[in-house]
Amino acid sequence: MLDPLFRKLGQFTELSDGDKQLLHDAVVDVAQHGPREDLIRQGDRPGRVHLLVEGWAARYKLLPGGERQIMAYLIPGDLCDVHVALLQQMDHSIGTLSRCKVAYMQDKALTRIIEEQPRLAKALWWSALVDEAITREWLVTMGRRQADKRIGHLLCEMLLRCKAVGLTADDSFELPLTQEELGDTLGLSHVHLNRTLQKLRSDGFIGSNGRRMVINDLDALMAFADFDPIYLHQERGRA
Amino acid sequence: MLDPLFRKLGQFTELSDGDKQLLHDAVVDVAQHGPREDLIRQGDRPGRVHLLVEGWAARYKLLPGGERQIMAYLIPGDLCDVHVALLQQMDHSIGTLSRCKVAYMQDKALTRIIEEQPRLAKALWWSALVDEAITREWLVTMGRRQADKRIGHLLCEMLLRCKAVGLTADDSFELPLTQEELGDTLGLSHVHLNRTLQKLRSDGFIGSNGRRMVINDLDALMAFADFDPIYLHQERGRA
DNA sequence: CGCAAGATTGAAGTACGTCAATTCCAGTGG
């Protein structure tokens, strides 16, 4: 069940069976959630640590006008809130996008791992740093790239992230998002997003069968969208 | 010299004289830098940890087309790169905006503090989490706010951040940025930024004398720009 | 088969960008 997490951390360091067992033992509960359910809401005091096992979720904020901005996608293997244990309250919400399976980890167990297992702690820290780097890259995307490159860049990123946790086949992956949600991620209206997606399809960069996104020519799309994978810090090479 | 850092960490926890001494002892060197000098460049392997003592600096990335996106402002008291010690190389650059005084801290000393002084470690961690929260809020700004609110929101944030380290007088602070740099931060052209700044001035929200930014009515500007300071996590109240 | 959510389309409006001048201003040298 923790396989995506193991694969993810495995990008940074070799995990021993003992390491895996420790992580496994920290899990106290597992739950299924439907799509569009909040896992944590802005203002909540963070409690247990959520690990996403199946499905996609998102960090987001709602503005007074009702607009939503998605600030991060969470996919299998991602810890939603290791970090917030220190803060008094959540400054954003986390909600599921698709159906999700979520493992709840006891934060005491995780804290002890961090204190007593330097190598695992480093791997967890590395993963938090990568999340930060991704947020920064999204900022670049929003500030300086136009719609077509925005979408292309995001698709390259999600393909590599999915690949790292074993969720790709060839260069395709499940993308359980509506165009509205994609728009709320990239700061675009769903109308413009739709038209731009069509352009990427007709230019041959991508194809799609329903919810599955197919990247026809990753190198071409990377070049087009000015995508440099360095910020993902997948340091031991890709899976 | 480390006073801004002490004030900043003091927002989260009470620092003892011993804590301060430890931080002080970690400093191995201090240097002056002119404006627009790079402190670290993309691709560098992170070495010593930089602490900004005076002046403003910025995290930024350059795109192939020559555009620049600024992803964070660093002001006195900010550690530039505690976190990156783990990563193989910098995925962005850090450059000064104004003249800066920079203290170099030995990363071994800092590592030992983190391992042996749980309270200080927590404070440093808290500060890293706040930086992350700020980046996320900038993402919201870029995705969903228009130029006037973007600028207003940024000014509210920088006022509060400056206030926390003792760099304000009434509701004004030094803003050592050109309009071009502000534009590169907010994803706007300097022309549009200029016109929008004028609008904020004529609407009475702000005034300025040269490099000094004066917020005439903070509450009004916060309401206008939809600014909620929760994401700054200034938990023990403002200085 | 029928419904509802999502995708797609068209038309019209707007917030922004670009280009190119011009003005302002702080610092410098005389």
Next chain:
DNA sequence: CCACTGGAATTGACGTACTTCAATCTTGCG
């Protein structure tokens, strides 16, 4: 004290990438 200079701020005219609104078409699904 003033003229000179280069960078920054400001202005105008024009183009465009996006938004909004409102309709229609598709698709998955009970």
